[in-house]
Structure formats: C-alpha cells, structure tokens
Amino acid sequence: MSYSVGQVAGFAGVTVRTLHHYDEIGLLCPSGRSHAGHRRYDDRDLDRLQQVLFYRELGFPLDEVAALLDDPDTDPREHLRRQHELLSARIVKLQEMAAAVETAMEARKMGINLTPEEKFEVFGDFDPDQYAEEAEQRWGDTDAYKESQRKAASYTKDDWKRINDDFAAIHARMADLLAQGLPADSAEAMDVAEEHRRFISRFHYECSYELHGCLGEMYVSDERFTAFYEAIRPGLAVYMRDAMLANAARNS
16 A cells, blocks of 8 residues: 555655655655656655654754664664663653753742853753743742742752752652552651652742642642653652652641
C-alpha cells in the first residue's frame, strides 16, 4: 500500500513543502511514483520519516540525521537504543525544569538577586518569574508568601543550586520508596514527608502540618504539580500526597 505526499503530511503533522525538501536533499525519497509522476510513500518510507522527525525533535540538524539513518553499521535495534538514551536525557532535563516550577510556585521571586546570566545557569531555559503573578494572586496576602519573598531575596546563585539539588534528592528518595512497594503511610514514607515539610520551612516558609497536607492535595489537584511528580515516577503525585497526609495525622 502506498500513500500520497498529502496523506503522509497529514499522518506526520508536517507540511508538504517539508516532504518535498526532504526528497530534494535525499533525506527521505519516496519509494515510488504514480503514473502522473506524483510521489508515493510506502510503509518503509513512513518508518524512516518517523526516525527523521524523532531526531529533528531532539534538535539534530538534517545532515546529522541523514548520517545517523544511513550508517550501514547501525541496525533498527541500535536506533531504538540510541533513542531511548536520548529520551532519558530529555526526561532528566524536564524533571529539572519541573523542579524549578515547583519552587517558583512557592516563592514569588526565586531569582530576585540573580543576573539574567545566573538565572540561566541555575534554571536553564525555564524562567521562574513567569509564575510570579499567579503566586501573588493566590497567596499574596498570606504570611507564608511574605516569608518566602524575604528568604528568596537573600539567596545567591549557589544557594539556589544547592536548594534545587537537595529538593530533588528528597523527591528521589520518595520515588524509591514507591518503587519498593512501601505503603505511603509506612514509617519510611512519612519520615521522607517530614523531611520535605522541614525543607520547605527552612528554605521557603513556615510549613505547618496542616499547610503541608494542603500542599499534598494540590500535588494531585493541580495538573502542573501532578505532571512534575509523574515525570519522576508514575504514581508519585498521589503517593506524595498520601505520605504527607499520613505524616500530618501522625503528628496531630
């Protein structure tokens, strides 16, 4: 079975012009032509297009994509292995960005004393200030918000790096407990939840057990928080919430 250039463009979400360009540079040449001379693509062509678009999504230039796909020493399984490694690296980067989002939701100006260059070094492409307005609208009249502003204003670039790394380590420990199958109300999970609560109190604002429980509920109800924890490990958002609530109950 073969497909027209228009059909393939629709399947892949690219333009016909893009497919024409790929053909012209030899990156993706259709396997056949119609009687009228129009391009016709078969399933093998679609497989190659999928590979091309994958590498393009990761930022590879077209000449490097061609070299990768046309390497005679690389079989399809090797492409899958390479793609898995690249995706894993992308996931790590996204998790780092998501961690910065969470910190931004808890403090209005997390990089207030950082230069633009330092912000980029600490947070990468993510701009924590983009959540400042929402944070102020939701919590601007609370003591916790005002305290978080005061603390954030005192942090240096190295402070933020250490804070982000330490917070990520807490999340990693909770994810490991989930992977081990320990219940969220186990002593181990509640201890990590307590460490999480104390971390927030130390670096952002005084986080009572009641407030910590509310924060746990937000991890499940707010899709941005949920996406952050699910990117670390599937099911972690609910697990975090349950462990935080169990810890609050233990200390009530």
